Amino acid sequence: MTPHETLRLFTKTLDNLERWMDKAEASAKERSFDVDVLAGARLAPDQFAVLQQVQSACDQAKYAAAYLGGKPAPSHPDTEKTFAELRERIRKCTAFVATVPEKDLAGALERKVAPPWLQGRWLTGRDYLAHVAVPNFFFHATMAYAILRHNGVSLGKMDYIGSLPTREA
Amino acid sequence: MTPHETLRLFTKTLDNLERWMDKAEASAKERSFDVDVLAGARLAPDQFAVLQQVQSACDQAKYAAAYLGGKPAPSHPDTEKTFAELRERIRKCTAFVATVPEKDLAGALERKVAPPWLQGRWLTGRDYLAHVAVPNFFFHATMAYAILRHNGVSLGKMDYIGSLPTREA
Numbered sequence: 231m232t233p234h235e236t237l238r239l240f241t242k243t244l245d246n247l248e249r250w251m252d253k254a255e256a257s258a259k260e261r262s263f264d265v266d267v268l269a270g271a272r273l274a275p276d277q278f279a280v281l282q283q284v285q286s287a288c289d290q291a292k293y294a295a296a297y298l299g300g301k302p303a304p305s306h307p308d309t310e311k312t313f314a315e316l317r318e319r320i321r322k323c324t325a326f327v328a329t330v331p332e333k334d335l336a337g338a339l340e341r342k343v344a345p346p347w348l349q350g351r352w353l354t355g356r357d358y359l360a361h362v363a364v365p366n367f368f369f370h371a372t373m374a375y376a377i378l379r380h381n382g383v384s385l386g387k388m389d390y391i392g393s394l395p396t397r398e399a
Numbered sequence: 400m401t402p403h404e405t406l407r408l409f410t411k412t413l414d415n416l417e418r419w420m421d422k423a424e425a426s427a428k429e430r431s432f433d434v435d436v437l438a439g440a441r442l443a444p445d446q447f448a449v450l451q452q453v454q455s456a457c458d459q460a461k462y463a464a465a466y467l468g469g470k471p472a473p474s475h476p477d478t479e480k481t482f483a484e485l486r487e488r489i490r491k492c493t494a495f496v497a498t499v500p501e502k503d504l505a506g507a508l509e510r511k512v513a514p515p516w517l518q519g520r521w522l523t524g525r526d527y528l529a530h531v532a533v534p535n536f537f538f539h540a541t542m543a544y545a546i547l548r549h550n551g552v553s554l555g556k557m558d559y560i561g562s563l564p565t566r567e568a
Contacts, residue, residue: 231400231529239529273442273549344568351565360400360408361563368537369559375538376545380442390538394530396520399513 233298233335240291241324243371246392251313257383266312271377280377284316287370288323294363298338298355299330402467402504409460410493412540415561426552435481440546449546453485456539457492463532467507467524468499
């Protein structure tokens with residue numbers, strides 16, 4: 231995957247995540263509870279809830295686009311409390327990712343990526359994608375899915391994967 | 400990520416998964432239960448247990464190596480029942496992946512990948528990696544992690560990510 235293909239995959243998966251949220255909303259309605267209860271659900275008391283899992287997946291996509299595209303990341307404060315607000319967060323994120331054109335990603339693999347949490351050390355763009363952005367993005371997206379699934383939302387693998395660009399034999 | 404880098408990332412993550420299993424074993428010992436109870440744990444009654452999550456993560460890596468490297472995938476029947484057997488499965492998988500050298504992956508992105516479940520349709524190697532292998536591999540690895548975490552195994556994000564090839568400023 232090129233950096234541009236990686237960003238498109240993140241956007242596709244965030245769009246899929248909105249479909250999981252559709253199913254969570256339908257399930258909450260059917261079972262007569264407020265869907266925003268699920269925003270606070272988690273699998274362990276010392277783990278992120280759905281809210282933070284979605285915020286974190288968005289941030290992985292946002293920072294990958296910013297670091298690799300060589301532009302500042304917009305600030306998206308973690309203030310969301312509801313599914314409706316999480317949807318806005320996802321759309322702000324994918325709108326920002328879409329502002330990074332393929333041409334700005336030329337040379338991205340050789341870029342020096344020095345996020346604050348590396349405390350002065352750095353990774354090549356190539357290593358940042360493979361060792362940080364890709365595994366972390368799918369970690370948080372899958373964890374959001376896992377928490378919804380654990381709470382009885384009827385999700386299956388094709389909800390996770392979304393559409394496939396298959397071709398005729 | 401090139402196809403070769405993607406396969407290396409899968410192998411790194413499967414090695415990390417063995418470290419999560421180390422922690423699960425330590426936790427089981429400390430809490431006086433048989434660790435193989437965790438092999439059957441799941442987050443929902445109609446979801447794969449840890450056993451199948453690990454088998455599936457291995458299969459995503461194995462098939463990606465086989466399809467993209469243009470060699471047949473070895474048969475690894477899903478007969479495991481214990482953590483010890485899952486460790487053997489992981490090692491058989493990573494040993495196979497290691498038999499695919501970088502030179503065999505030249506042209507992999509343009510290869511025609513037609514797994515049986517596509518029922519005659521096919522994906523380019525490029526699309527197979529981005530839309531199937533990468534998201535599915537991390538889905539199953541993260542789900543194994545999530546189930547262990549839900550069952551009180553003390554895992555954190557750095558256990559998931561493993562080592563980072565950071566460089567000095």
